[in-house]
Amino acid sequence: MPDAVTTADASSPLLRMQGISKRFPGVRALHEAHLELRAGEVLALLGENGAGKSTLIKMLAGVHQPDEGSIEVHGSPLSISGPMVARQAGIAVIHQEFNLIPALSARENLFLGQERTRLGWLAAGHERREASRLFQRLGMQIDPDRAVRDLTVAQQQVIEIARALSFNARIIVMDEPTAALSPREVEGLFKSIRELRSQGYGIIYVSHRLDEIFEVCDRATFLRDGQYIATKNVSELTREKMIELMVGRSLDQEFPKRKSQRGATRLAVRGLTRKPTVRDVSFELRRGEVLGLTGLIGAGRTEVARLLFGADRADAGSVTLDGKAVDLRSPRQAIASGVCLLTEDRKSQGLVLNRSILENFSLPNLKRFAPWGWIQQRAERKAFQEFVGQMRIKISGPAQLAKQLSGGNQQKIVLAKWLQRNADVIIFDEPTRGIDVGAKFEIYQLINNLAEAGKAILMISSELPEVLGMADRILVMHGGRITGEIPRAAEATQEQIMELAVR
Ligand SMILES: Nc1ncnc2c1ncn2[C@@H]1O[C@H](COP(=O)(O)OP(=O)(O)OP(=O)(O)O)[C@@H](O)[C@H]1O
Ligand SMILES: [Mg+2]
Secondary structure, three states: OOOOOOOOOOOOOOEEEEEEEEEEOOEEEEEEEEEEEOOOOEEEEEOOOOOOHHHHHHHHHOOOOOOEEEEEEOOEEOOOOOHHHHHHOOEEEEOOOOOOOOOOEHHHHHHOOOOOOOOHHHHHHHHHHHHHHHHHHOOOOOOOOOEHHHOOHHHHHHHHHHHHHHOOOOEEEEEOOOOOOOHHHHHHHHHHHHHHHHOOOEEEEEOOOHHHHHHHOOEEEEEEOOEEEEEEEHHHOOHHHHHHHHHOOOOOOOOOOOOOOOOOEEEEEEEEEEOOOEEEEEEEEEOOOEEEEEEOOOOOHHHHHHHHOOOOOOOEEEEEEOOEEEOOOOHHHHHHOOEEEEOOOHHHHHOOOOOEHHHHHHHHHHHHHHHHOOHHHHHHHHHHHHHHHHOOOOOOOOOOEHHHOOHHHHHHHHHHHHHOOOOOEEEEEOOOOOOOHHHHHHHHHHHHHHHHOOOEEEEEOOOHHHHHHHOOEEEEEEOOEEEEEEOOHHHOOHHHHHHHHOO
């Protein structure tokens, strides 16, 4: 049974959502969910992939309307029929995928939709100063005239938060804000969050990284399958308890054991260079091995993966597979040589959002299923169903559009579609980004199975506990170079990695 809704102190809370239900065709996204946010607190909203977190948040943004239930802001009922209503009520939502316009400048994005009465050039000068002031307040240097597409993810996020401050929002909602940030940028964000909290803002914080909840949140509300489970003070929770409230069962370990045998060298890289992002990178990857590749965002890790996958061309260096030199000019060639890349960016590289899940799954597998004519469809569906079951992907059916899946479930489909291939050098780029703690375990197990089957795995990850828990060896990159190797991950510490990562 769900706990009773916690009632606020004497004054009414900033925000109260009660008995919220929402159905999409074939899916019950929310069923009588509750949430209450007080001034001056950071409230975590936790739950597995597809639990309904983003759906609940989108109601605050005016993107979805509840089928049932009520929303109160400062004690008064409010029907959030659209984004303008949300804004006028002082609610700012920073979505899982940002809403900035890449071609416009930081300043233009910041003030988009906020009418200014002054003459154009005057307004620009005023806005520029205002923008700099807001960025500074959030502890980030950003040139207001720089186009958003040339900014880092962390800078884009600061613009989103600055935008919230610029229209005096009191309720700020962040949906997985750290998914694409480096550790240092996460620290910066936390500083801003603490600052906002001390000024009486109410913040709703969604993340699958449990460490962060302990670090920055005061209370946590748990959803499971669209239903309200409980609200707890974070200080009363342990990691285990949190996991249990999220997934409804306890996990006795976070990283499954692997029994793989390190075999012969499958991939060797010598002096790989593509300026300015990759410089003189050399390493070997053996069969049956999980090699971790970590470092701060922008260290060149993804760029190394793209070179190995033939998505970019190297200026210099050589790659051998089983000791034979290969020239990976294109992804097609890489795939034919048994090299496969699971990208971190599911939106632009991984999924066709307007196609069905089944189509997305089959797209790279046409060759495999095609020769069988009409049997193709059955084989395809069977493979698909197996994967959906194994990964516990929450979908209403194979015909559901990819864009209708929750963020984490999209990521699982990307994994599914590539793992159908018979690759034996598999590069995972941030494989568990946005994935809930229960499903992470399944992905780890899957990676272990691949390693045990003799495949060579390169795992790029920014989550240090994950690299330490999963890799046999760890390479650390900084500024395009490999700054160190940790031969036995099991005996290493996060501090050791961080030291190499900033060198
Ligand atoms: N526009 C939509 N059309 C159909 N179904 C949807 C739509 N948006 C969400 N859903 C479904 O509603 C459920 C809840 O999704 P939601 O995005 O709220 O999950 P979430 O808790 O944010 O998960 P994640 O941690 O993966 O981001 C999922 O089953 C999802 O597929
Ligand atoms: Mg979500």
